[in-house]
Amino acid sequence: MEAPRAPVPDQPAPTGRNRAVDEPYSVELRCSPDGPGLVVAARAQARLDGHPGVVSIHSAHLDSDGRGSVQLGWAGSTLTGLIARRGASCGGLAGADVAQIGVEVASVLADAHGMRPPLVHGAIDHTVIRLDRWGKTRLDAFGAGCHGHLTATPPDDVNALLCMLHRLLRTDQHESDGKVRQFLSRATAATAGGALGARELAQALSTLSWQGHGFLPPGSSAVSSTGTEAGAADRVNGHSTCLTAEDRTAILGDELQPTPGCELPKGFVPLRRLARGGHGDVWLARDHLLARDVVVKQYRNNDALERELRALGHLDGHRASVERYLFAHGSAPAPPAIVLGWCEGGALASDHPWSPTELAHLGAQVADALGVLHGRGLVHGDIKPQNLLADRWGAVRLADFSVTGADGARGSPECSPRHAPPEQLDGGALTPAADLAALAATLYHLGEGYPPLERGDGTEALVARRLSGVKPALPQSMASLPGLSTWVMAQLSPDPCDRPNGGAAVAAATLRALVRPTPCHLNDNDAPAHPTGHGQVDLRARLATKRFAWPTLPRSGTALTALGSLVASLLLASVLVSRAWAGPSPAPPELSDPQTRAGLRAAMALPPPDPLSESRPTDASLSAAPSGSAVLRVTGRFEGRPWLVRRDDFAVTEGLVDDRPFAFGVVGPKGSIAGPTHSALIRSNQASLRLPPGERSDGAAVTSCVRVIGIDLPDDPSPALCWSR
Known part of the structure; x- marks a missing residue:
């Protein structure tokens, strides 16, 4: 059974509205009698969940009779509609606009082709390129190119993109468009040999867009070198990235049943609690129908819920705001909740x-x-x-x-x-x-x-x-x-x-x-060294190293x-210039030497540890007493040198430990948090430190974690040692 290609009209009518707020929350709804085929195509696009250059998949639904529907974020007109509104007199788009569209689409394809297994679009043309309310390009209809035995490869996507860009150029000869046309011709020839991948194409078009002249002269390394997508093509060639009918049955067959005893909206399985506050709980959950992780934010406070919905409605689709997928009104025992995109990099x-x-x-x-x-x-x-x-x-x-x-x-x-x-x-x-x-x-x-x-x-x-x-x-x-x-x-x-x-x-x-x-x-x-095509701050290198x-x-x-x-x-x-300043600001506490300053700064800058960690470092140990206090002892590399201790205290509510500390800092000689001062420095002749139990004004239980930092080894702290009161 073929997965039908979901139609992408020239100007799809937005459907749906967020009735809880003043701002309409427009969405696009696609329905099909072949529900599994529609959902499988949506699942392919959901692999790029949260990508700023892809139309977002908000939710999917399967009926018992096999019909299905998919709700997407409203992404505006297609390129077909844009060209039609410009009229026949224009004859297409200017070269600079074509180059910019190429940068943004090629950047999306580069990220898709770099996934494992690679995600291939297979149906690139001007009907799947959308222009959202913020004036940005978004790619739609991933998974729409699945046709049984036919197999698309990453080079097919690149070639289809180049052909589309050729067609978008103005038909009458404008001098400013000549170099763009010349570049596209050379790039098409390079793609025919599989030598130009989406990443190289994005780089070349980015330079072309910025400089206004061709980036790929004859013999350019960007054309002659083998792109990353060429290798990806070898891995998928002959193996369809689309799912067969048997695959659909295996994947979707048991996902229509609600999760017993779960207080999250139907279809979402809780993975772990991310936070707990006065307004409600925040969960990391699994959307099995779309095979992705999402955040489910529950609310006990209706005022906070309405404030959140109103703001998210105004920022719908904005690339600097979290993505809002679904609002669940809630029915006992599940409270009202908003389903949001999962930002796996966490807080900065x-x-x-x-x-x-x-x-x-x-x-x-x-x-x-x-x-x-x-x-x-x-x-x-x-x-x-x-x-x-x-x-x-x-x-x-x-x-x-x-x-x-x-x-x-x-x-x-x-x-x-x-x-x-x-x-x-x-x-x-x-x-x-x-x-x-x-x-x-x-x-x-x-x-x-x-x-x-x-x-x-x-x-x-x-x-x-x-x-x-x-x-x-x-x-x-x-x-x-x-x-x-x-x-x-x-x-x-x-x-x-x-x-x-x-x-x-x-x-x-x-x-x-x-x-x-x-x-x-x-x-x-x-030339821009790392084009993303979306005007974004690119944090991926920080995410890859866990240090941003x-x-x-x-x-x-x-x-x-x-x-x-x-x-x-x-x-x-x-x-x-006309304002009088009150004088210089008071300086932080003066530190005796740069090495001590570096150690204190490193201790204060450490991210929160995992309060459930059971690490057993070889150079530090912890002995907890029934009273809730503990004794920290240092050995190995910390012996004979000055050291510091960073402490984080976590609240424990109903047996669940918060993943963010309510208090943290460098401890003083008495083991309590003292801050980045000289009194926190523990001299080289001291090998142990008594730590008092963590305390909260509300009397809640506390889990505390400590890490040892050597003054001459500020970038290599010990693993966290944790105990509970």
Whole structure:
């Protein structure tokens, strides 16, 4: 039985609406009497779940009679519709537009072909290219090219893309389009021999789009070398990536039954609890019908639910926001829930210092999403590293809109006191300026390894300093990009009237200008080194190393970066020139030597450990007493040298240990959290340390974990040792 190709009309009518909020939440619904065939095609596209260049699959449903339906995110018109609206007089698209479309589609294909097993589209043409509400290209209809015994390969996709780009070019001869046409002809010839893969094509088209001239002269290595997709073609050639009828029965046959005793929406199986808070529980769950992991966020508070739905509706499809797939109204015993895309990279962490250019890219992307919210009269209200999530495609996603409120409304007391501005901590009205100040505090935290005004003496002392108007020290991590440092310090001004007032859109443009050269400045060596095609910050290298190590940036030259920094600095200086600063900020506690400073910073920057870890390091041991205290002993590589201890305390609720600590830091001589001060340094003649039990004001049980850091080995801490009170 053939899997029918789902029709993609010129302008599909959006169906569905989020009735809980004012903003319509448009979706696209596809139905078929061949339910298994439709769902199998959707499952193929769901392998690229969360990709910014792919139409998102929200949910799938199979009836007992074999009929099926698939709900997709509303992705706008197809290229067919765009060309038709331009009219016959235009005769197609300009060369620059064709090159940009090629970059974005080739980038998607490169990621799809790089999967194991490779995912091949098999039906590339202008009817499967969509233009979403944000003006971005999205590829649709993966799995629609399955036709029984026929087998498509990655080179087939590349060749089909090149043929489509040829057809999209304007028919009349424009001088500016000649080089694009010439490049496409040479690339087609190279593809015929299997030498040009999707990744190389994306690189070449990216350079063509930026520079306006051909990237592949005769003999170019990008044409003559073998691409990664060529090897992928060998692995799938002769073996269809589509599923047979027997495969469908085996995969889908037993997935219509509800999960007994499960409180999640029907069709989702819980894997583990990610968080538990006042608004409800957050679960990592498995959507078996689409064979993917998702996040199910349950709500006990209807106000928080409505706030989240309203914000997600406004940001529907935005590449800097978490993806909303499904809203389940809930029926006993399951509470109402939202099904979201799973960002497997987790929250951004400061365990490895972020470079200034990385922070500028990150800030611009988040500011773009904030600009959308602010334009709809909403304020996020809780910008912090924990609410910025990294997905597997290298994008940063803004999350957790449960405290989002209207511009001018009273701020929520649930915001992060370590990042919120003084007016929000003081109970004042929410404003867009508060979001930008919190964003600046977040960038400061990621760059320095600790939030502004953090001295290691607790949150209450930090809040007191912020409310009293103390200004943070200049971020040393941003010294090489003074424009970024200037923007961050301006946004961290205690008085909102002293901050730049251009809004999120101006903030995004300012931050982006610091690191992105303009095409008129490019030369032959300025090709973007890592094109993603989607204007995204690419975090995949950091995800691969678990330390979020960034890829290199375009080779734009230090002169251009310095020029961008100077321009941004002058713009911000013009806002601040008439304002008197209260003087230099109090410096952090002075440390005696660089080695001690490095050890303290490394200890404070460690990410939270796994509180369920049962590691048994050879160079440290822990003995727990019935009273809840413990004794830590160091041996091996830590003997005879100064050392530090990083401690994390986790709450235990109903037998479940939270995966985020409620308190953490470097411990002092008495074993309690003391912060990054000299008193935390344990001398070389001390081989043990008594640790008191963890305590919470509500009397809840506590699980504590400690790690040992040698002063001369700051990048090699011991595994975590955990015990419970």
